[in-house]
Amino acid sequence: MKKAVLATFVTACLISLAACEMDKTEIRLADSVNENRSPDGRLWTCSLADGSEFVLTADAPKLGKHDVSHSGRIRDAFAAAFQVKYHGKNVATTLMSFNDDDPDCVNYAMSGNTLHALTDRATFRFMAANGKRGGSVLVVSRDGGHSFSDNIHPNALEKAGGNQQIHAAFQEFGYYRSRFRVVGSQYQLEITDPLNFEKFLLFVSSDGGKMWAGPVGSIDPTVFSSKExxxxxxxxxxxxxxxxxxxxxxxxxxxxxxxxxxxxxxxxxxxxxxxxxxxxxxxxxxxxxxxxxxxxxxxxxxx
Known part of the structure; x- marks a missing residue:
């Protein structure tokens, strides 16, 4: 019975995806229009089209310039992470659930009143309920940045009872790069092999990230821009x-x-x-x- 329900869900999502691709009212997230880094690399500013911005700060005052983005040593895992804050016109919110270990401003974006922050590698400041930490993070704000959701990434390590087929798909890639967008009411997350950009896996959700369907594999990108x-x-x-x-x-x-x-x-x-x-x-x-x-x-x- 569970398999039949899952198959129906996957089919519905994929049909929905096909319809969205033909929808002329597709919502395209406004990517960060500017990325500024301080000379020492400790401060990144991801500016959005409406004048708001995500600010990422390496919060270890004694961290060396080379180690600020990546140290490779387990004991420095927290030090190498960037704290994430959203600065809107009337709101400033710290995303307390994670720090970004490898920032990419294109993954901090907005559409209307909805914002998202996505990272391929994140460092959790607090131990998750099941004893796991780190991994991938996707959080969304639907109230203009006043608050953000829990981690809804399909490969979230702290999700109990996650979809094993989806986890296996991420494991096959190992290290990957991601892009995210909203099309109508559907979330679309795509990953690729960062060493050649030759294969893409697409995951979709029609319920705000509670359940994800996929992956759908392709040699052509769906969420990543063709130009990139x-x-x-x-x-x-x-x-x-x-x-x-x-x-x-x-x-x-x-x-x-x-x-x-x-x-x-x-x-x-x-x-x-x-x-x-x-x-x-x-x-x-x-x-x-x-x-x-x-x-x-x-x-x-x-x-």
């Missing part, structure tokens, strides 16, 4: 190409050591790359072009 994804994929492809060229230049210098041993190789393959990306996206060029091999001034190719 294209830029990320181009960045990864360019880096991978640079690594390939570096290997080829190293091979060239092993075959013919000397001053300028890598110049012919790097110049030749950089020219091939520049010509390709002037006409095609970087990921396409990475697939089309052959792996770089050593080249020499006399035009001879290496082994």
């Amino acid at each position: 994804v294209d830029l990320k994929r181009a960045f990864f492809a360019s880096n991978e190409w640079s690594d390939k060229v570096f290997k080829a230049t190293s091979d060239a210098c092993n075959q013919r050591p000397g001053i300028g041993c890598a110049v012919a190789t790097s110049q030749y393959w950089d020219t091939q790359w520049d010509a390709c990306v002037s006409e095609r996206p970087s990921p396409a060029c990475l697939k089309m072009l052959p792996d770089p091999t050593p080249r020499f001034p006399d035009g001879e190719q290496g082994k």
